[in-house]
Amino acid sequence: MNNKKTILQTIKDSSVLYTLIAIITGFVVGAVLLAVIGINPLEAYGKLADGIFGKPKYIAWSIVYASPLILTGLSVAFSFKTGVFNIGAEGQFVVGSMAACIVGVCLDLPPVLHVFACALAAMVAGALWGTIVAVLKVKKGINEVLSYIMFNWIAYYLSNYLVNTEFLHNEGNAEATKDIVDSASIICPDFITKLTDCKNTNWGIVIAVVAAIVIWFIISKTTLGFQLRAVGFNKNAAEYGGINSNAAVMKAMAISGAMAGLGGMVQLCGMGSRISQFSGQEGFGFEGISVALIASSNPIGCIFSGIFYGMMKYGGTKLTLINAPSEVIDIIMGVIVLFIAISHIFRYLLNKKKGGK
Template identity: 40%
Template sequence: MSENRLTNILVPVFAVILGIIAGAIVMIVSGYDPIAGYSALLYGAFGDRYYIGETIRQVTPYILAGLAVAFAFRTGLFNIGVEGQLIVGWLAAVWVGVAFELPKVIHLPLAIFAAAAAGALWGFIPGFLKARFRVHEVIVTIMMNYIALYVSNEIIRSVLSDQGFKSEKIHPTASLRSEFLQSLTDYSTLHYGIIISLIAAVVMWFLLEKTTTGYELRAVGFNQHASHYAGMNVNRNIILSMVISGAFAGIAGAMEGLGTFENVSVKAGFTGVGFDGIAVALLGGNSAFGIILAAILFGALKVGALEMPSAADVPTELVDIVIALIIFFVASSYLIRLVLTRLKKEGK
């Protein structure tokens, strides 16, 4: 293994360790027992079959949201609109799940495809504006998040809901839930979406690393001018990158709508999954395998945190502090790399 690759692996590991240590210090300063807090967190994430099922269920959308962010980043774009793309994907999936009665072999794939198409459309808009008018994608995708939230809420109220705030439950033929998986995990909300998310990770890896299209996308992200002189269609690749990224995010929404909740409801605010996807991609080094590992960590932290108030009297907000510290240390990876480099030199 090359030194550079080893460093790329060690940096996020050190970031997580430093984040956990810093979180423990915050707990001590705040008057809480960090050992009891982290013990409760571990038990809440992996303590029994139910908690394991809930953790895996939470990991599912995190993987897809992380892939959405990472795919755009690997091609030189910053997709901050994963949250909005997830919301419209969630809405589209549930709409298909409620509006049609079809055999499962047709209904479920159709609902997932609708979510991917909705997310792709939401990604196409900032991609087109970037390619055609050079409008910065960060600004557009942030604004598109709010448009997605409020437009979706209005559609839910006026079209999908008789109650005013929540749609009907999707038909069983569009559901990702499984009696087998639920019984295996003491009737948690675990569903088959985890398989879809793992397949999506393989698809991203194969597309970027093993195909001509992926090579062009990465080349455009690395240097648009050189890619243009090499005969590549830069504008087409910019739009394609955002469309694929949005499709991943839309499927993440389908996992929530067809698996976890089996409906869509009016949201007072953002789900947070899309924004957490940025942290997942950052910690995972924008690689498919790294994102899976990072999603497991974030899923465990989010689910395990629910046990902390009752078992250790530690507020769940402290987990958000730990996550923020991990992100801070990953973002400060230059300092960690500098320390690792000096340690290697001293070792020699």
């Protein structure tokens, strides 16, 4: 009996339960809205489920969509641990793909090495983008939310500038760079892409999972991770305990930027193989915020929430087939995040009920 109670209590205390409640609420709200505009929600969700799980090919595509989101999610989750809100993952993602593009187009290296070079360049670029903001914050006291937003836009226009520079510009395609050479591509060999029937099946998911494990290791098993968490929890106490909080924040923002940059590389080398002129921010960084929040900033959780987001994003494109607005996906994700934000209310209510007995 006692044992049973503890299990129940464990479930009540676990954030997974509240995440599930939030996800269910999201779908319910989406269903109500669909019904209001005269679309059968069951039909729409059936189409969505079919668009995600209907064929192995669809699952493969969902995972391709998920990989960069897991990485931007990790980026945001890592920054949250130190109490920094990395709203700049968007820009770091863009500079990451720019760096990977330059290395992927201009260098001539053996296959595997070339991929590593692209990844390294992307991580360095992303880390640099994050570090500039960190330096402005630590040395000049400039609010990081502001500079992140500014650097998102600087990256955006820099990328559009790069598309039109002579050494990268694709003569045949007025609005894109040249394609990266094959040795820099992370697309799986033919026998795998034939098997999954998805031409962009790539190693991105492996990169993302490895990154998640590394980030988990840094946060929970290293001195640096301990320092970062301490600073995030209580900056003054951490400093009193001899931790240089400024240095910790700078390291966190750099690592966070590196993850977003790596996300840009995965998207470029696995999906686009070139950078096209932007007409609006692509949103990988902003979606990463949701990924991190759904995972309660847990790096391993980011793998699952990233895949969930990837599935929704890919499956959502199928909704147009039955004339249902695909924006219902944004609404569902928004409601999920909103309910995660107020999840402690459920926790309180559930525990109060128990206390009343």
